[in-house]
Amino acid sequence: MTNNPQAAVSIDAIEKLPIWRYFLLAYLFSWSVSVPLMLSVRGIIDIKLAHELEMLAAMGPMLAAFYIARRYGGKAAVKQLVDSCLHFRVGAFWTAFSVLSPFVLLLGAIIFLTVRSGEIVNLDSDGVAQMLTMAGLFKLLVATSLVQSFGEEPGWRGVATPVLRSRFGPLQASFMLFPLWLCWHLPQFLARPEFGVGQFIGFSVGILSATIWLTLIWDKTRSVLMVFFWHMFINIARNIGLAISPAVFMTMNTGVLLGAIAIAIYWWRTKQT
Template identity: 25%
Template sequence: MVPAVLERSAEDHPVATFFAVAFGYSWGVAGLLYALTRGDVFYLFAVPFAWGPLVGGAVTLRLRGESVRKWVGQVRNWRVGVRWYLLGVALVMVGDDAGAIAAFLLGSDVTVALGGWQLYSALFNFLVTLLVAGALEEFGWRGFAQARLQRRYDAALVSVGVGLVWVAWHVPLMVMSLGSFADPINYTVLMAAKSVLLGWLYNKTGGALPVVMVTHAAGNMPGFLTVTGETPPLLATSPLSASALFTLAVAVVIVWYAGSETLTRSGSLPDRLGSR
């Protein structure tokens, strides 16, 4: 039997309830993994951590008596044109390799790692993230939180806010060194900017969650470029990484071009699937 306080919370504050359940589930998984392994966790064992936003959205909708099936059905909205998939993947992949690209332009030696295990590793990371791990977060971050909050608030600010929550949600993985996390300030800027990119893709495609999920998964692939020469001083002394700066520039261009209110030039927003 569900406590009445949870039902009231979901009814009156659905997004706050979603965040509470998502954090509670994911951080609980992280705590259990740490207790069982003392922090020595093989990264695939942490896959259930990524299900928190999906669980949070489903639980909140169920408490509100809304349709979980319709909400999950966002994944069927995939026929929006291949250009959106290609654009999302291209932007995050360039962002991942922005440091190496900048080093090359500044005269350093760079090699391309596209053969053998590097390619297989990238494909494996992409598929795991897309099918069972991080991409499933997008049901919650974009498909629940952003879809609801941007009905009341500026979409660009909502995207940044969701990005900051996204950073905080990752803290247990940072503590256990599960994943490639930069220093806190750099990582926060990167994720907030990436959240604007993902929010724009979600809104611009009319809520095509698969576009966002594929873009998210592509961002989890390792870069294909490696700096083999000396890192240029300009990059070595920069307070932000080239990846963070590139993604921040993309976010600024998006807001300038599409407008901050809805992140779409048309002024339209996707439907909140699953809501009454």
Template identity: 30%
Template sequence: MAVLLASQEKRFGSALLFGFLVITFAITWGVIGSYIFWPDAMTARFGEISGAHPFFFLATWAPAIAAFSVVLYIGGLKGVAAFLSRLLLWRLPAPWWGFILIVIPLVYMAGSLIKGGPLLAPLPPEGIGPVVALMFMMLLLGPIEEFGWRGVAQPLLQRYVAPFWAGALIGTVWGIWHLPAFYLAGVVFAEWSFLPFFVGNIVLAILVTPMFNASRGSLLIPMLFHWQLINPFWPDAQPYDTWILVGVAAVVVWWNRETIFTRAGAVTEVIPGEARS
């Protein structure tokens, strides 16, 4: 009976993960793909796409929409409330806070210096105000994705594989999910090279994994981490920031080698308090 239940649980977890990915890609690739294949028709009807367009927000929020769909399905409204309680998990060892608040900015600054750029992103003629406003707007973009990537996908994957591999898999999917944006005019991705960005997604997903598990499945910590990655005060350091992060990740993985390559202690609950939900 125990073997049967374990088998059913694994199949159910796989189905949830599959459903999450289908919804996520259907929304994002559907919206962005429409602007890629039918740019004139979409622009005429809905306006030119940009980082502030409602459809860009919809495409960015797809992982969150998929996550809440999955949580609502398995736990109802009470499950959603319990899921959101993971936003209150803020306890994290001090070195990790230092990593988020200090190391990430230093990586961008170092990468920018290597390419001959400034330590901080240049301020617009209007001064610091618009940059601060943009910084808070960014809080409603990338960090919202974490409801999906670390909220649902990470714990589900950690039921089957060690955290390192869960992070690497999520990073791979995360990078592929962004791919259509590189063919879309009017957004920052159009100016970047996909390969270092793709590698960077894998590296970042691996880096945030030990923080996620150390915080017992916090949603707040990955969101703050993600917010730092898109903070408009940091200079554009592509692609050198990626290659620096590869070295940083190698050190982090080695330092956490006793926990990151084993499933023991890894967070596997989507809804807290509901065993392996």
């Protein structure tokens, strides 16, 4: 058996899929739910829609991925996509990296703030207490983490990234995917009237940073499962950080950004841009 995690998964059929058809379908599937929800929240349409419909909208990229794979790549592309979604033999390092690095970033933020202020970060905040309720745990573990990662990653990293990487370097592919992934989130962002320009800028930087991290993980593993883990756990870690305090949240996000810059420098120094 090969020791190369990438060699365990073939992606030649996926690389030939029509990427713009995928993007259009992912937007169509998701926005057909998230746009009416956003209009409902803002009172533009006189229909009350449950905010939980966002979880249905999150399935758009996955549904588009499997439809495009079956329609344009046949059984071979579907099999390769399923294989990548189930691929777990990626080596101990990349498994640990995908699962643990989000919590290392969270712990690093807490330690940094403790050292800088000379006081232990208060972990018994009102935000933490609210997070530990049944509703809070459902939102943390299911709605904003498991569902979003499960619905998004078979599309963005299972189809879009392989197609882009077959034509461009990892940094170029990340920069091309970033605005499309960001804009896909717009109805969800606009469904939160309390968010303003500052939050959008921060959200955009977070999406760009995450795109770079996830491209690295996919490059090294060819595993949708591993990028699913990282996406899910970074959402969990970020929400825990926000529950503790805005300072922990912002410091952790800075760590994610610095990590993305380090990855970009690594690609540049190894001539992989």
